[in-house]
Amino acid sequence: MRIRLFQGLALLATGLLAGAFGYGAANLVPTFNAVPLDMRLSFHTELMKMNGITMQAAMAVSTLSSLTLATLTRGRARLIAGTAALLTFASFLITRFGNVPINGRIKEWALTSAPADHAEILRRWELFNNLRTLTALTAFALLIILSLRQPLADHAAPHKQLQTTSA
Numbered sequence: 094m095r096i097r098l099f100q101g102l103a104l105l106a107t108g109l110l111a112g113a114f115g116y117g118a119a120n121l122v123p124t125f126n127a128v129p130l131d132m133r134l135s136f137h138t139e140l141m142k143m144n145g146i147t148m149q150a151a152m153a154v155s156t157l158s159s160l161t162l163a164t165l166t167r168g169r170a171r172l173i174a175g176t177a178a179l180l181t182f183a184s185f186l187i188t189r190f191g192n193v194p195i196n197g198r199i200k201e202w203a204l205t206s207a208p209a210d211h212a213e214i215l216r217r218w219e220l221f222n223n224l225r226t227l228t229a230l231t232a233f234a235l236l237i238i239l240s241l242r243q244p245l246a247d248h249a250a251p252h253k254q255l256q257t258t259s260a
Contacts, residue, residue: 191221
């Protein structure tokens with residue numbers, strides 16, 4: 094039962110994470126690029142205020158639930174769940190060390206003005222955004238594949254399997 098609970102939680106959190114990043118990449122970024130720069134900077138700044146807590150929570154729950162799922166299983170299931178955990182953690186690292194510093198600069202630009210090289214910096218933000226979207230989507234796909242395989246109870250660590258069958 095615990096395995097199924099963490100599998101469901103990992104699927105939900107990682108699906109939300111991948112969906113949010115995917116929506117941003119497919120819809121927000123092209124919209125950012127279609128509006129005047131001052132509008133983009135203002136909207137981007139406000140969006141980051143809203144995204145800060147929710148996206149960090151989604152990344153944390155995705156990583157921790159996938160990691161827990163990896164510890165409760167064995168064999169190929171453990172490898173798949175562990176890889177999903179690493180990929181969602183990579184999304185966090187890309188966000189924290191790639192997008193967040195640029196978000197700070199964008200916030201400053203919204204109050205003052207963008208530097209001459211702003212287009213290159215914004216392209217770099219989009220590259221980081223695409224990378225974190227790819228890592229989250231790949232993690233979600235792995236968890237879907239894992240859920241479509243035979244029941245995870247068959248892949249439980251031996252001592253965990255005994256506990257779940259006797260409970």
